[in-house]
Amino acid sequence: MLAKCKALAYFDLSYNLIGSAGAQSLASVSSQRPLLARLNLSDNKIEAVGAESLAEVLKQCTALTHIDPTCNLIREAGAESLARVLGQCAVLASLHLDVNSVPDVSKRRLRDS
Numbered sequence: 001m002l003a004k005c006k007a008l009a010y011f012d013l014s015y016n017l018i019g020s021a022g023a024q025s026l027a028s029v030s031s032q033r034p035l036l037a038r039l040n041l042s043d044n045k046i047e048a049v050g051a052e053s054l055a056e057v058l059k060q061c062t063a064l065t066h067i068d069p070t071c072n073l074i075r076e077a078g079a080e081s082l083a084r085v086l087g088q089c090a091v092l093a094s095l096h097l098d099v100n101s102v103p104d105v106s107k108r109r110l111r112d113s
Helices: 019-030 048-060 075-086 104-112
Strands: 010-012 038-040 066-068
Touching: 019 048, 048 066, 048 075, 075 104
Parallel strands: 010 038, 038 066
Antiparallel strands: none
16 A cells, blocks of 8 residues: 555654564655655654665655654664664654664754764
């Protein structure tokens, strides 16, 4: 079904427990969604490996302005993956990482990206 939604602008997968495997699957189809502007992935048990996939989503979705992976398990390694690509996200306005056990040093790197 998602393959047919080329004009998808807002995708809310919150509270679906997709985990890191779901984040990886999402990354594999995100390049086909050039208009995706908002992505809500809160409370999905996404871990660091899933955050690496989200970093790919950030690189591929050039219209993405808001991404919300609040209440996941991203932690330091996942935050570092995201920080590495944030500089390539010209239109990204907000990234919510509340309740992800991200240490302060990683938060600073994210802010400085």
